[in-house]
Amino acid sequence: MTDLRLRSLSAIDPTQVPLPHGTEVATRAEVALGPTFDGRVLPIGAVGRVTQVEGEQVWVDVVGVGVVELERRALHVRKQGQARYAARRFAAWQALEPTIVLRTVVGSRAWGLAEEHSDTDERGVFALPLAWTAGLCERTEDLVSLDGSQTYWEVEKAIRQGLRADPNTLEMLFVPGARATDELGRWLLEEREAFVSREVYGSFARYAVSQLRRLEQSARLAEHRAVVLAWLRAEPTLTLDAVAHKLAAATLSREPSAGEPSASSAHAPPPADLHRAKEYVKQLYRSLHDQALIPAADFASLVAHARESDASFELPRELRPKNAYNLLRLLYVAQDWLEHGAPEFAASGARRERLLAIKRSQVPLSEVLREAEELLPGLEEARTRTRLPRHPDVTRADRLLRRVRIELARRSFDGAATPWGEAAPPAPEAAWEEEP
Numbered sequence: 373m374t375d376l377r378l379r380s381l382s383a384i385d386p387t388q389v390p391l392p393h394g395t396e397v398a399t400r401a402e403v404a405l406g407p408t409f410d411g412r413v414l415p416i417g418a419v420g421r422v423t424q425v426e427g428e429q430v431w432v433d434v435v436g437v438g439v440v441e442l443e444r445r446a447l448h449v450r451k452q453g454q455a456r457y458a459a460r461r462f463a464a465w466q467a468l469e470p471t472i473v474l475r476t477v478v479g480s481r482a483w484g485l486a487e488e489h490s491d492t493d494e495r496g497v498f499a500l501p502l503a504w505t506a507g508l509c510e511r512t513e514d515l516v517s518l519d520g521s522q523t524y525w526e527v528e529k530a531i532r533q534g535l536r537a538d539p540n541t542l543e544m545l546f547v548p549g550a551r552a553t554d555e556l557g558r559w560l561l562e563e564r565e566a567f568v569s570r571e572v573y574g575s576f577a578r579y580a581v582s583q584l585r586r587l588e589q590s591a592r593l594a595e596h597r598a599v600v601l602a603w604l605r606a607e608p609t610l611t612l613d614a615v616a617h618k619l620a621a622a623t624l625s626r627e628p629s630a631g632e633p634s635a636s637s638a639h640a641p642p643p644a645d646l647h648r649a650k651e652y653v654k655q656l657y658r659s660l661h662d663q664a665l666i667p668a669a670d671f672a673s674l675v676a677h678a679r680e681s682d683a684s685f686e687l688p689r690e691l692r693p694k695n696a697y698n699l700l701r702l703l704y705v706a707q708d709w710l711e712h713g714a715p716e717f718a719a720s721g722a723r724r725e726r727l728l729a730i731k732r733s734q735v736p737l738s739e740v741l742r743e744a745e746e747l748l749p750g751l752e753e754a755r756t757r758t759r760l761p762r763h764p765d766v767t768r769a770d771r772l773l774r775r776v777r778i779e780l781a782r783r784s785f786d787g788a789a790t791p792w793g794e795a796a797p798p799a800p801e802a803a804w805e806e807e808p
Contacts, residue, residue: 389458390425390461391430391458393422395421397450398420418437430442461516465517471501472496474551475494476544476545476549477547481493482717485728485731497525497544497560499792501791501792501799504799507799507800513526525541535764536575539705542567542715565765567764568760569760570710570760570761571763572710577751583699584699584741596619597656602678603678608675613650615653617641617649620648653674657673696741700727700744705717713760
C-alpha cells in the first residue's frame with residue numbers, strides 16, 4: 373500500500389516508539405514490583421495503559437494491579453497499529469508545533485471547576501505550510517502532545533467543526549483567554565460569530581444526551597457483570613443462551629406493551645431483550661479478553677474466569693465522575709447560549725457547587741442522570757425562543773478559509789524565515805509501504 377501520511381513506518385520498533393498517555397502496553401519480561409505491592413511479580417505480557425512518562429520511567433495502570441512505575445525498556449506497545457499511530461503522532465507534533473496559531477486553555481480551569489490537582493488542558497488551531505497540502509500525502513489534521521493535554525486542529529478542520537457547532541471547537545473559540553499567537557489565529561477569533569446558530573441545540577444536546585444514554589447503559593452493565601460471573605461460578609454448565617435468558621428475565625426486561633404477556637407470565641423474556649442480553653454477555657467476554665484477563669474472546673473462557681476470579685472490577689472509564697459532571701455542564705452552557713445569545717462557560721454559585729459535588733463523587737450517578745433528563749424540556753423551550761440565527765454563516769466561514777489559504781501561499785513564496793516560509797518543516801513524501 374502507499375503510505376499517504378508522514379513517512380514510511382514499516383520498520384517501527386515497538387520497544388522504542390514514544391508512549392502517549394493511554395497507550396496500551398505489555399511487559400517484555402517478568403517484573404518484581406517490590407514491597408509496595410507485597411513483592412508481587414508481573415508476568416511477561418501483563419497489560420496496562422500508560423498514565424505518565426518522565427524520561428525513561430513510565431507509569432502504567434496495570435489490569436488487576438494498579439499504577440506501577442516501570443522502565444521504558446521493560447515495555448512494548450501491545451499492538452503494532454498503536455505503535456505506528458504513536459510514532460506518526462509524535463513525528464507530527466515535532467514537525468508542526470511551530471505552526472500553531474491559536475491556543476486556548478479549556479477543561480476544568482476554563483469552567484471554574486479546577487481543584488488542586490486538576491490538569492491544564494489546551495486546545496487550538498495550527499496552519500499547515502503550503503507544501504504540506506500540495507502532495508499526495510494525507511493532510512495532518514490533528515496535533516496531540518505526548519501527554520494528551522494539548523490538542524490542536526488544522527485550520528480547515530476547525531472551521532468545518534465550527535460550522536457543525538461542535539462543542540469542543542466552539543469552546544476553544546469562545547472561552548475568555550483564547551490567545552492568537554499569529555495573525556491567522558486573530559482572524560479566526562474575529563470571525564467566530566459565523567459559527568453561532570441554533571445548531572448549538574442539536575450539537576450540545578445531542579452529544580450530551582448520547583453520553584447520557586451511554587452512561588445509563590454502562591451503569592447497567594457494570595451492575596450486571598458481577599451477577600453474570602456469580603451465576604457461572606455457581607453453575608458452570610450454563611450455556612450462553614441460558615445466561616442470556618436469566619439476565620434478560622432478571623435485569624434487562626422491558627415493561628410489556630398493551631396486550632403483550634409479561635416475561636414472568638410467559639416464562640420467556642421478549643426476543644429483543646434476549647438478544648440484548650446475549651450481546652451484553654458477548655461484550656463482557658470481549659472486554660475481558662481485551663484487558664488480557666481471559667485467553668480468548670469466547671464464552672468458554674468467560675466460564676473459566678468466573679470459576680477463578682473474585683468478580684471484582686474497577687469502575688469503567690466511562691462511569692467516572694468527570695463524564696457525569698461534564699454532561700450536565702454541556703446542557704447548562706447550551707441553554708444559557710440559546711436564552712441569552714452568548715455563552716457562559718465558567719460555572720458559578722449553586723450550579724458550580726453542584727458540579728463540584730458530582731466531580732467529587734458525592735452524588736449518585738442515577739441522580740445525575742435523572743437531573744440531566746430533567747434539563748431537556750427547558751433546553752427545548754430555549755431553542756424555540758432563541759434569537760440565534762437558524763444556520764451558521766457558511767459564506768463568511770468560506771471567505772475566512774480562502775483568506776487563510778491565500779495568506780499561507782503568500783508566506784510560502786515571500787522567503788521570510790517563518791514556519792510557513794523559509795523555516796517551514798520539510799513536507800512529507802509519499803512512500804510505498806507493505807502491510808505489516
